Amino acid sequence: MTIVWIIAAVMLTAAAVVTMFRLLGGPSTxxxxxxLDTLVAVTMCAIGTWAAFSLDTTVTYGLTAxxxxxxxxxxxVARFRVPDIDKAGGSRRLR
Amino acid sequence: xxxxxxVTAVLVLGGSTLALTAAIGVVRFPDTLTRMHAATKPxxxxxxxxxxxxxxxxxxxxxxxxxxxxxxxxxxTAPVVANRVGQLAYREQNxxxxxxxxxxxxxxxxxxxxxxxxxx
Numbered sequence: 564m565t566i567v568w569i570i571a572a573v574m575l576t577a578a579a580v581v582t583m584f585r586l587l588g589g590p591s592t593x594x595x596x597x598x599l600d601t602l603v604a605v606t607m608c609a610i611g612t613w614a615a616f617s618l619d620t621t622v623t624y625g626l627t628a629x630x631x632x633x634x635x636x637x638x639x640v641a642r643f644r645v646p647d648i649d650k651a652g653g654s655r656r657l658r
Numbered sequence: 659x660x661x662x663x664x665v666t667a668v669l670v671l672g673g674s675t676l677a678l679t680a681a682i683g684v685v686r687f688p689d690t691l692t693r694m695h696a697a698t699k700p701x702x703x704x705x706x707x708x709x710x711x712x713x714x715x716x717x718x719x720x721x722x723x724x725x726x727x728x729x730x731x732x733x734x735t736a737p738v739v740a741n742r743v744g745q746l747a748y749r750e751q752n753x754x755x756x757x758x759x760x761x762x763x764x765x766x767x768x769x770x771x772x773x774x775x776x777x778x
Binding site for chain 2: 564567570577579581591597598600601608611623630633637638641642
């Protein structure tokens, strides 16, 4: 059973590290928002795996709080952010 | 190591694999809409699998309700975020038209409306 937790931890760590690239280097705000959502979801996966590994149930409240805060934060950023495209030049930002 | 432990192991490993797949998709896909596809569907399924594994392993505790509640919140709120991000990405043309096979939003845009979301 130990090997299962080790494999899960390695995969989740790799997922978080890979998501960081898009979070830091995403060309537009929406890409960063999507990457931040993915990072929070990976964090929630890691917390759930930790709860399953250690049988420690105190972290489950943090799991629920993280789900709610992630939703409110994502919707707020999508609603109130400043559009970052250059409409006058008509240039499309890709990659 | 009984049968429920094996089920937990399969669920946690499947969820971690889906999370890694979603992360790779977020980095590798070419535009915002496809990145959003990777960040919503495999990610939410992976999170639900991990939470199901945790709920099976934590069976009998009172706090399993919080795990189930987290799964329900994620299932409810993920489409809302995906809808907002997708609509914003389309409106700012932050997508690649050559990758679209069908564009049903174009007729809305032609009528001077923005999909009727009440923003702007």
